[in-house]
Every structure is written in structure tokens, then in C-alpha cells.
Amino acid sequence: MGTRAWALLLVLCGTIFLEGIDVAMMAVAIPSIRADLGLATGTAAWVMSGYVLGYAGFTLLGGRSADLLGRRRMLLLWLTVFLGFSGLGGLATEGWMLVLARFVTGVAAAFMTPAAMSLITTSYEEGPRRNKALLVFAGTGAGGFSFGLVAGGLLTELHWRWVFFAPVLLTALLLFAAVRLVPRQDGPRERGRGFDLPGAFLAASAMLLAAYAVVRLEHGLDGWPLTSAAAVAAALLGTGFVLVERRTADPLVRLGILRVGPVVRADLGALLFLGAFFGFQFVVTLYLQELRGWSSFQTALALIVMGCDAVLAPTLTPRLVAKWGNARVIVGGFALAVVAYALFLPVGMDWPYLVMLPTLFVSGAAFALAYGPLTIAATDGVAGEEQGLASGLLTTSTQFGAAIGISAVTAVYGLASTGSGPEATLSAFRTALVVPVVMVTLGLLVSARSARAERRAARQASAVSSVSASQTSAKPAQRSGGIASRK
Numbered sequence: 197m198g199t200r201a202w203a204l205l206l207v208l209c210g211t212i213f214l215e216g217i218d219v220a221m222m223a224v225a226i227p228s229i230r231a232d233l234g235l236a237t238g239t240a241a242w243v244m245s246g247y248v249l250g251y252a253g254f255t256l257l258g259g260r261s262a263d264l265l266g267r268r269r270m271l272l273l274w275l276t277v278f279l280g281f282s283g284l285g286g287l288a289t290e291g292w293m294l295v296l297a298r299f300v301t302g303v304a305a306a307f308m309t310p311a312a313m314s315l316i317t318t319s320y321e322e323g324p325r326r327n328k329a330l331l332v333f334a335g336t337g338a339g340g341f342s343f344g345l346v347a348g349g350l351l352t353e354l355h356w357r358w359v360f361f362a363p364v365l366l367t368a369l370l371l372f373a374a375v376r377l378v379p380r381q382d383g384p385r386e387r388g389r390g391f392d393l394p395g396a397f398l399a400a401s402a403m404l405l406a407a408y409a410v411v412r413l414e415h416g417l418d419g420w421p422l423t424s425a426a427a428v429a430a431a432l433l434g435t436g437f438v439l440v441e442r443r444t445a446d447p448l449v450r451l452g453i454l455r456v457g458p459v460v461r462a463d464l465g466a467l468l469f470l471g472a473f474f475g476f477q478f479v480v481t482l483y484l485q486e487l488r489g490w491s492s493f494q495t496a497l498a499l500i501v502m503g504c505d506a507v508l509a510p511t512l513t514p515r516l517v518a519k520w521g522n523a524r525v526i527v528g529g530f531a532l533a534v535v536a537y538a539l540f541l542p543v544g545m546d547w548p549y550l551v552m553l554p555t556l557f558v559s560g561a562a563f564a565l566a567y568g569p570l571t572i573a574a575t576d577g578v579a580g581e582e583q584g585l586a587s588g589l590l591t592t593s594t595q596f597g598a599a600i601g602i603s604a605v606t607a608v609y610g611l612a613s614t615g616s617g618p619e620a621t622l623s624a625f626r627t628a629l630v631v632p633v634v635m636v637t638l639g640l641l642v643s644a645r646s647a648r649a650e651r652r653a654a655r656q657a658s659a660v661s662s663v664s665a666s667q668t669s670a671k672p673a674q675r676s677g678g679i680a681s682r683k
Contacts, residue, residue, distance in 0.1 A: 259588015
């Protein structure tokens, strides 16, 4: 790729980097925010949950809006919203202001991330260049999260408000560069083509309630009535959405895309992989801080080795994909994740860091192998006018996966905490660690099916090619035979 192509990719990757560091820094800063503002436990939890609700609830709408309203337009608009509400969060003096700022920031991320990803898939032609760009995009997001853990610890030492103000500065730089570098590919919307407002309302409502139900899983059996009610309401609204999309002339989501096997399996794989990854990281963080007494900064330094994927994703993974194909590399990533998380199951009360290091490194390497190729598979073969929708489906899957993973390990940890004392706490941590192992095992089965389908398609293509070649070589012989007989 040329210099301008790399510069454009750098700007577009900056959006996922921004999203990664924002989430990671906030996770580190929550205890300081709670102490400084005197927030109740529930309000402090909603500072994180509000962002997840906004992000997961509007990602599908955000992806389709990029297709219909313009990818560049959506990127610039929602980068501006992200900047404004990040600044508002840094100025917050009450808990409700902070929760509101985080919710709208999540909504902004839900629109700008699919727009950036679809700009990549439409700006770089399908094949090695697009694959390289998507792998760099995926690695940058993971690198942003790892960098955010350390940066969050350092900035919180100054003051927690810098955790909000630092993204404002980065967003301003990205916005300035995006105005200059992102191509003006947004034409006027097709005449007579409307925007599916009923579908948009039903989709956003269903996704918000579904995300709310997932977040409430961590309350366990105590909160089951409200959790169940939210899940049922989400299912009803989702059913209404499907009915509306079937009847409308210009659907928000063409339901046929949900019948494309490779796309659906890639989205499901991303949900399971991200859920396991964030669930595992959450349990390890609690283990190090609550049981071992490590500081947030020490924990961040310990986990930074998981950021090796930021180096491996754009360097090693493209070579493996070129040689073995997406599906096989994804299977390898899931297999490594199963090994990594299983190695941590017998975690002890006083494990030295060198014993934990292999699991942390292998889990980062697994992320590098699986996530980038999953991103490619989720958008591969999708028409250009639906790349925003495909990106939105993938991002929705990853956000729900992260929410499900964290909520599930929290719920299992709560159910397993039947006693008091360090040994009972350690036993609960070990039980919660089973959740990531189960999720990546299921993902391994899904990805193995994709690998079999890819091999079957390759054999069929080879057979068709061989038949065509034999027919082509037979035609000259037939013609020459006919000439000889006439003579």
C-alpha cells in the first residue's frame, strides 16, 4: 500500500484504538471515581454498564446508517459526539451526569466503529490488501485496550478526570486527520429510498433491552424477575422487528444476510471468543487485586503481556492467513485459547508471576490468530452496499460477547461464593474460570465447521477447474479430428 493508503488506515484504526483505551482506562479508574464522587455501588456499576448499553444497543443501527446515510458523514459526526461527551464526563460532578455521558459515548462508538470498519472494506479491494488492513485494524483495537490499562493506571494517579480528558485530545487529532484523509465517497441517497424508522426503533429498543438483560445476569437469582422481563420484552420487540423487515420495501436489515453461513458463523465465533477473552481477563483482574492485593497499576503491568496481539496480528497472522486460509487460522486461535484458559484453572493462592505468564502470553497470541481472521470472514463476500451492515453485525456480536462473558463469570462467581475466607474466594475464582473455557470450546466447534465448509468449497472449485481444463484441452483435438476425417 502507498503512503496515503497507510495514512488513511492509520486514521481509521485510530477509532478502534480510541474505543479500546477508553474502555480499559475507565475500568481502572472506577474505584477512584466512586471514592471521589461518593457514588453508591449501583451507580458506579452503571458507569460501565451505561457504556455497554449504548454501544450494544445501537451498533446494528449504526452499521446500517453508515450504508444509507454515508460512511464518512457518520464517522465525522459521531467522532464529534464522542469528543463532546467524553469532555462532559470529565466535568461531571454527579453520578447521573457520569452515567449519561458514558451512555451517549457508547452510542457514539456504536456509530463510528462500524463506519470506520466499512470504510476499510470499501476503500481497499477484496483480497490481500483488505485482509492486511482488517488484521491491522483488529490488532490496533486489542493494542488500544492493553495500552489503556497502563495509561489508565498512570492517569488515575494524577486524577481520574484525565481518563476522560485524554480521549478528548486523541479524538480531536483523529477528527482533524479524518477530515483531510477520509475520501468523499458519500453520494446522495438513492431517490425514492427511505429510511426504515419503525425498524430502527424496534431494533434499537430490542438491542437495548437485550443488553440490559445480559448486564443484569451478574445479579444472579436475586434479580431474576427484572432480568427475565427484560429478556422477554427484547424477544417480543425482536420478533416485531423481523416482521417489519419482511414487509418493508427498504428494510434496515436485509434478513437474507442472516442466512449466509460463513458470516453468521464468524459473528457467533466473535461473540464466543470475545466473551471468553473479557471474562477471563475480568476474573484474573479480580484474582490479582482482591485475593493477592496487587494495585491497579501492578495488575495493568502484569496483563500487558496479553497485548502481544498488537504486534502479532499485523505481522504473523497475515502470513498464516495467506498460507492456510482464514478458517484454519481461526481454528488455531480457538485451540490456543482453550489451552491458555485451561492452564489457569488450577490457579493457586500464591502463584508467582512466571507461572501465570505462559497463560497470559498464549491468550494474547490466540487473540491475534482468531480475531482478525474472524473480522475478515464476517465481511468477506458481502456486497459493498451492505458492508456497514456486516460491520455492525460483527461489532454487535463482539459487544454482546464481552457483556455476556463478564456477566456470566460474575454470576458464576457469586453462586460459587458459598463460604468466607481466602480459600473459599479462590475456589469461587476457579469455578468462574470454567466459563471462558466452555465458551472457547464452543467457539472451536463452530470454527471447525467453517474450516470443513472452506475445504469442501475448495475441493469443489478444484474439481470444476479440472473439468473445465479437460474440456478446453479436448476441443482442439475434436476439431483436428474433424478436419482429418474430412480430408
